[in-house]
Amino acid sequence: MEGKAEEIRQAVERECQKAGLGAEVRLDGSVAKDTWIRDYVDADIFMRVPPELTKQELEVLCLPIARKALKPHETVERFAEHPYVESVVKYPAGHLRVNVVPCYQVPKGEWLSATDRTPFHTDYIRSHLTSEERDEVRLLKAFLRGIGSYGADIKTGGFSGMLCETLIVSYGTFLDALQDFKQWGESRFIDVERYYAEREGEVHRVFREPLVVVDPVDKGRNLGSAVRPEQLWNYVSASRYFLKHPSPRFFREPKIEPLNATEYRRITKQRDSTLLCLPVRRVDAVVDILWSQLYRTQRALTHFLENNDFMVIRSAAWSDERELNLLLFELDTDRLPASRRHLGPPVSKAKESLAFLTKHRGHDGTLAGPWIENDRWVVEKQRTTVTASVLLKTVLRSGGAKIGVASLLQLAFKKRLVILKDAELAGLISSNTQFAKFMRTYLSGRPVWLN
DSSP states (O other): OHHHHHHHHHHHHHHHHHTTOOOEEEEEHHHHHTOOBTTBOEEEEEEEEOTTSOHHHHHHHHHHHHHHHHTTSOEEEEESSSEEEEEEEEETTEEEEEEEEEEEOOOTTOOSSGGGGHHHHHHHHHHHOOHHHHHHHHHHHHHHHHHTOBOOSTTTOOBOHHHHHHHHHHHSSHHHHHHHHTTOOSOEEEOTTOTTTTOGGGHHHHOOSSEEEEETTEEEEETTTTOOHHHHHHHHHHHHHHHHSOOGGGGSOOOOOOOOHHHHHHHHHHHOOEEEEEEEEOOOSOHHHHHHHHHHHHHHHHHHHHHTTOOEEEEEEEEOSSSEEEEEEEESOSBOOSEEEEEEEETTOHHHHHHHHHHHTTOTTEEEEEEEETTEEEEEEEOSOOBHHHHHHHHHTTOOGGGTOOHHHHHHHHHOOOOEEGGGHHHHHHHOHHHHHHHHHHHHOSOGGGO
């Protein structure tokens, strides 16, 4: 594996020389730090270019070099603060995921982009972890991977490799990291370099997140900022459960059997809720931007449904990151009564009361009232749309910009709007194995470590 990583590093270096780009090409990440875990190996090749290059030049010059160096392997463009190239390369013992990332060659602390810190991270971890502690990092990474909380990408919103390594620098062992987090209250502050020694009161003015792990090479950066609340609490809960019920299964990615259409019909019949699915075909965007747009649209449509009196039990976004993306909403019902209760102002407020009476008395949409209930005016109004699927179709035909749908999804909905309901999802489950696995997990509703 190390030989293959070095082979690719040299290929990138050669392509830089051919292009006349004066870059230092080095191996970074978990391979360089010797904290990688089996079957989940990242070789990060960093191209450290002169700081005189603009960010646009960084992209225009470096990405073609990376693609040439990785030929004939298929490459995918990904995005951090700026784009980089990813590929999966075969080597005798398996597969190696390679990221070729451009950054600036700058002194420590004089960052021009977020990725400039990575070489300093590599050097720091190599000098601060013993070989035994590197194995403790592996345990922590494998545990987080097994519970679904490893990775700081937008899709996962979990723990980065550098965050795991810094936690072991702080705690020393995997078990101590679990023991401390199982006592989680409202927040946690970890500062291995003691940048804020005797100034802890300043920390929450600098960092707003509940998990603050100060970057050991940059006192102004929180390594925990990418961890979403549900992933943080997932780690806390899994730590508590593991310490009482230890098992090797926590360190393995769960094997999920695809749901079949017959199971789907049986499970959904028991629930008697309504499932609405909005499938979207290929979206031309790098993966991190795609997930960002899916999550933003999921939130927007959830709020829209709730603001129109539909009870959203759960919602989810899913993508195979190639040909199919979708948004899923589970409602307690797809159909509301034709009437709705509308609360008016307190009777004590004369001006507002008069305006309310003028607006609603005798209006075509008023079914009853206004009447006084306790100290407020109340009116019964007629709903213009009573089904969630019709409501979504109405607002999404024009893209949904007014309710906060993300730009790429707006274009997709304008081009082709499909809403599948309940039994109509069975065909998609039968035809797409990856989606069928997702649906099994979704319908179980439990964290994977509780299964």
